[in-house]
Amino acid sequence: MSESDSDATTRERIADALRDGPKTATDLSETVGIARSSAYNHLKHVARSVDSADRDEQFLVAPPECRNCGFSAFDDPVNYPSRCPDCRSERIEEAVFKIE
Numbered sequence: 001m002s003e004s005d006s007d008a009t010t011r012e013r014i015a016d017a018l019r020d021g022p023k024t025a026t027d028l029s030e031t032v033g034i035a036r037s038s039a040y041n042h043l044k045h046v047a048r049s050v051d052s053a054d055r056d057e058q059f060l061v062a063p064p065e066c067r068n069c070g071f072s073a074f075d076d077p078v079n080y081p082s083r084c085p086d087c088r089s090e091r092i093e094e095a096v097f098k099i100e
Contacts, residue, residue: 010034015046015099022062024094025080036080043078043097050099060098067091 008016013032017023023031025039034042047059063077068089074081078097083090 011042011046011049014039014042015050018046018059018097018099019057022096022098024096026094028097040079046099047078057099060100062096062098064095065093067093 010032014028017028017031025036025043028034028039028043029036032039047061050057050059061077063072064074064079064081065072066084066087066089068091069084069087071084071086074085077095080094081092084092
């Protein structure tokens with residue numbers, strides 16, 4: 001980790017990682033060194049700050065998807081649902097996040 005990386009906040013490191021390419025919360029937890037559950041909390045704040053900033057950037061989300069039936073219309077895409085509301089399967093693919 002470089003000196004500039006150590007000075008960055010967790011949310012700044014998450015935003016930088018998402019600018020480098022698409023990542024899941026699991027990817028971010030490994031890259032940034034935080035728990036996957038806290039990555040979702042940080043992602044909500046990163047999304048708000050990117051969307052409210054005067055930048056030419058967007059916070060993009062490929063929503064979670066059920067591996068069993070393909071359902072992807074979850075209420076909160078910046079979350080990890082425990083099961084599919086349609087088929088009740090617990091085989092849920094993680095959402096993918098990106099800033100471009």
